[in-house]
Amino acid sequence: MRIDGKEYRTIWYEKNVVKIINQTKLPHRFIIKELRTVNDAINAIKTMEVRGAPLIGGTAAYGVVLAITEKKEPDFIKESAEELIQARPTAINLKWAVDRMMKKISGINSDQILDVALNEAKDICDEDEKFCKEIGINGLKIIEEIYNKKKDIVNILTHCNAGWLATINWGTATSPIYHAHKKGIPVHIWVDETRPRNQGANLTSYELNEEGVPNTIIADNTGGILMQRGEVDICIVGTDRTLSNGDVCNKIGTYLKALAAYDNNVPFYVALPSSTIDWDTKDVNDIPIEERNSEELSHIDGVDENNQIKKVLIYPHKSKSMNLAFDVTPAKYVTGLITERGITEASTEGLKKLFIK
């Protein structure tokens, strides 16, 4: 997708170096950062220079490549792989990508291991781009259907950033939106600000602006009244981990939007590539919910009158705060899952029909 009219992917490999867009500086600065070691990759994931389930999966895959570049020692590669998986615990794509990398390089001799790993990391990223595009083609049908009935602008609410910045390209929740926009269907996006890191305001609105998609940022608590007023035709969100029974773990606040959608008969869709399905975890309480530094709540970044980025404290000095990063929306509140293989109900049967031959 485009930034300033130029096409980018979120991660690429050039002359032994992995390049990323440093998302902690957006929307105020567009900075390309180089990752040269596996520690650089781990830090980029931990500090959210890269974020979004598919993109941290892609970054972790390249992290394994960087580990091999540093030392072709099996113990070092194994420890690095483990550290990459631990960098952020909730999004399953991270473990999925590292496991796939480790399986691919297992038993490969040291002359070939780097090439094999590099090809696999590229395949993981190319596949994510392809799957996200297919999610868009599949999800477009739902938006088209709403437009054909309504014959007016389709209002879509989204939470967090499940846009192209969170994937390799296209995004998950945004891919149907971009496909609809490119087809000339008039869409308008309600962008949840998504406290505390403001991925909606800082990233989703930014990337939609760059693609010319009309959007309006709203405070996280506004979605409910907009749904009551009939100003939301559909919600589409992403996910960090979807269980095989259709329960959806995503950015904190998703659950409340799903409840409001349910109460107001607004369709609530979740868009995901199959790399985000956790086929193993059966109990929702076993999903590790990331608890992040409370400073993400108590402080906020912005630019001052001299266009300098500043971090300021917005809470009372003595107040405590708690920062859970994800919540789980039970499958019963999810109208459907939009995947690369098609759209299905959020249930074991639905997912099995699409993915298990």
Ligand code: MRU
């Ligand atoms: O904490 P983040 O910014 O990594 O959280 C991202 C989300 O919750 C996204 O909605 C999810 O990863 C899906 S991304 C296509």
